[in-house]
Amino acid sequence: MLDLQTVEMLEKKAKEIRISTIHEIAHLGKGHIGGAMSIVEILTYLYYHEMRINPKNPKMEGRDRFVCSKGHAGPSVYATLADKGYFPADWLLTLNKGGTNLPSHCDMTKTPGVDFTTGSLGQGASAAAGIALGQKIKGEDSYTYLIVGDGESQEGQVWEMAEFASTHKLGNLIAFTDFNRMQLDGYTKDVINMDNIDTRWLGFNWHVQRINGHDFEQLDYAVQQAKAAKDRPSMIICDTVKSRGYLPGVGVVANHSMAVSEDDEKKAVQALEGGAV
Amino acid sequence: MRDTADLANMKDAVMAAIIDLAEENKDVCMLEADLMTCLGSTGFKKKFPERFYNCGIAEANMVGVAAGLSSMGFVPFADSFGVFSSRRVYDQFFLSVNYAKQRVHLIGTDPGVVAQVNGGTHMPFEDIALMRQIPDLIILDPSDAQSCYELIRQAYESGHSSYIRAGRRGVTHRYPVGTKIELGKGIELATGKDVAIIAEGETMVNEAVKALDILKAKGIDATLVDMHTIKPLDTELVEKVAARCGRVLVCENGRYAGGLGEGIAAHLAKTNPVKMDFVCVGEKFGEVGNLAYLIKAFNLSAEDIAAKAEALAK
Numbered sequence: 001m002l003d004l005q006t007v008e009m010l011e012k013k014a015k016e017i018r019i020s021t022i023h024e025i026a027h028l029g030k031g032h033i034g035g036a037m038s039i040v041e042i043l044t045y046l047y048y049h050e051m052r053i054n055p056k057n058p059k060m061e062g063r064d065r066f067v068c069s070k071g072h073a074g075p076s077v078y079a080t081l082a083d084k085g086y087f088p089a090d091w092l093l094t095l096n097k098g099g100t101n102l103p104s105h106c107d108m109t110k111t112p113g114v115d116f117t118t119g120s121l122g123q124g125a126s127a128a129a130g131i132a133l134g135q136k137i138k139g140e141d142s143y144t145y146l147i148v149g150d151g152e153s154q155e156g157q158v159w160e161m162a163e164f165a166s167t168h169k170l171g172n173l174i175a176f177t178d179f180n181r182m183q184l185d186g187y188t189k190d191v192i193n194m195d196n197i198d199t200r201w202l203g204f205n206w207h208v209q210r211i212n213g214h215d216f217e218q219l220d221y222a223v224q225q226a227k228a229a230k231d232r233p234s235m236i237i238c239d240t241v242k243s244r245g246y247l248p249g250v251g252v253v254a255n256h257s258m259a260v261s262e263d264d265e266k267k268a269v270q271a272l273e274g275g276a277v
Numbered sequence: 278m279r280d281t282a283d284l285a286n287m288k289d290a291v292m293a294a295i296i297d298l299a300e301e302n303k304d305v306c307m308l309e310a311d312l313m314t315c316l317g318s319t320g321f322k323k324k325f326p327e328r329f330y331n332c333g334i335a336e337a338n339m340v341g342v343a344a345g346l347s348s349m350g351f352v353p354f355a356d357s358f359g360v361f362s363s364r365r366v367y368d369q370f371f372l373s374v375n376y377a378k379q380r381v382h383l384i385g386t387d388p389g390v391v392a393q394v395n396g397g398t399h400m401p402f403e404d405i406a407l408m409r410q411i412p413d414l415i416i417l418d419p420s421d422a423q424s425c426y427e428l429i430r431q432a433y434e435s436g437h438s439s440y441i442r443a444g445r446r447g448v449t450h451r452y453p454v455g456t457k458i459e460l461g462k463g464i465e466l467a468t469g470k471d472v473a474i475i476a477e478g479e480t481m482v483n484e485a486v487k488a489l490d491i492l493k494a495k496g497i498d499a500t501l502v503d504m505h506t507i508k509p510l511d512t513e514l515v516e517k518v519a520a521r522c523g524r525v526l527v528c529e530n531g532r533y534a535g536g537l538g539e540g541i542a543a544h545l546a547k548t549n550p551v552k553m554d555f556v557c558v559g560e561k562f563g564e565v566g567n568l569a570y571l572i573k574a575f576n577l578s579a580e581d582i583a584a585k586a587e588a589l590a591k
Contacts, residue, residue, distance in 0.1 A: 107377075108348070108377055108378075109377065109378050115348070116344075116345065116348060116373075116377065117372070117373070117376060117377035119372070120368055120369075120372045120373075122337075123341050123344075123368070123369055123372060123373045125341070126337070126338045126340070126341020126342050126344070126345065126369070126373070127341050127342075127344050127345035127348070127373055127377075128345060129338070129341070129342050129345060130341060130342035130343060130344060130345020130346040130347075130348070130349070131345040131346075131348060131349055132345075133330065133342060133345070133346060134345065134346045134348075134349025134350070134351055135349065137306070137327060137328065137349075137351070138349065138350075156337075157337045157338055157341065157369075160335035160337055160338035161338050161341070161342075163333065163335070164332055164333070164335065164338050164342065167333075168330065
């Protein structure tokens with residue numbers, strides 16, 4: 001269980017990551033803000049409390065690994081990695097610019113700390129299963145953490161991975177669904193309904209929990225429960241708000257990728273600093 | 278160096294190479310998609326159960342898992358029928374493996390007409406063209422057991438990913454153990470001056486060897502190259518035989534568009550434009566039949582090769 005001090009530290013970090021993410025995207029003028037903002041607490045919990053990592057040695061043997069299969073959430077992943085010291089913070093202002101090490105979608109060949117390249121939805125899920133399997137073959141006591149989107153879970157490959165990971169009892173694979181109920185074209189319920197997501201994962205024999213994905217105490221409880229379920233992979237379905245912390249995007253269908261002006265940036269940062277979220 | 282002379286099937290040569298590599302290298306592992314008994318990877322499973330995983334009928338996930346394993350330091354071999362190893366998993370192999378600079382060896386069995394009685398649904402004519410689009414990928418189509426064995430080992434040593442075309446049942450024994458077989462270097466089987474025949478893969482090299490006899494009877498002295506490595510292309514040898522003969526015929530068990538023939542033509546267009554022709558599959562889908570029927574149906578026979586070579590040589 002997290003103590004109050006830790007929760008306060010994580011909340012402070014989450015706010016900083018949100019502000020950095022807004023700066024990154026505003027500097028470019030537009031970007032995938034919605035899905036980047038909805039996973040900030042998951043990233044913060046993993047990188048500041050849970051994962052065995054060493055930013056000074058990003059490829060440390062035996063480390064825990066993280067795959068953001070919804071690769072378009074790169075901006076908040078980068079904000080987290082920069083704050084952890086994987087690379088200089090001024091790289092953040094190069095997002096998506098020619099020659100950058102921080103491309104729109106996560107790229108392990110460019111960005112220190114990115115454990116796998118993603119961007120074609122569904123593919124990161126299988127890679128994460130392969131990584132978890134590799135950890136098992138090597139006899140490591142490490143974990144692989146994976147985030148998939150709810151829209152992304154419309155991809156068949158996610159379910160190919162689901163049956164593989166449970167068959168091979170990948171108890172060291174702990175996945176999160178960023179259940180923000182939105183995708184590029186609108187609400188998932190209007191595109192492809194994902195509302196029975198819990199029973200789908202249960203049907204594939206995963207250990208399944210459902211939590212508020214913006215609540216650190218719930219994240220901590222769920223991850224510890226997932227680690228205790230050693231005989232099967234875990235899915236933690238996180239109810240989240242797409243664009244959380246960037247108010248102009250909340251509840252807006254176009255928030256998958258949208259313009260962020262200097263004025264938007266200033267107001268959003270002021271709101272976050274003033275205690276919004 | 279292992280002698281493959283006693284092996285009865287191409288699949289045995291493939292598996293001998295992978296199993297020997299696995300004996301020598303702890304990083305070698307193998308992934309299957311419910312075709313374990315087809316390629317004969319059962320032997321690998323028995324020897325190295327901790328490094329063998331059957332992914333079931335889910336090829337896209339298999340390639341993704343292979344990519345993840347590669348990022349953990351393993352060197353996975355994965356296989357399926359060529360249609361699935363190419364068309365079905367193209368984006369996974371392109372992005373999760375190659376774009377991500379991971380190292381996976383993907384075997385596509387039953388290339389082109391070799392799919393035979395599995396028919397048109399299982400007949401990859403376009404896999405060469407698809408795989409040629411992937412930067413730094415090695416593409417192999419060995420013409421016999423010994424070269425298959427040697428080239429798979431060299432693909433592993435290269436540090437690159439590869440796509441390997443290979444038949445399963447029966448095999449040609451062309452090269453005795455000890456023959457110099459080098460990835461990326463075609464083998465000259467005949468060094469005539471009238472026309473250069475460049476063939477890829479067991480089916481086409483076998484037909485081309487038969488075509489040499491037909492041509493010889495007509496007084497035509499042909500060069501024959503076994504171009505077992507489709508990528509990287511042995512441009513030095515292509516230029517050499519084009520300069521020698523001034524006429525080049527490319528024979529491939531696959532479709533013209535994007536294939537080896539187009540690759541050679543594009544290279545010669547820049548360096549030494551010569552008269553060319555192609556024995557290959559055109560605007561056609563595959564169909565069912567035995568190998569002898571299909572070779573004739575798709576105009577890939579020794580007679581087809583000889584006729585085109587003769588026309589070029591005139």
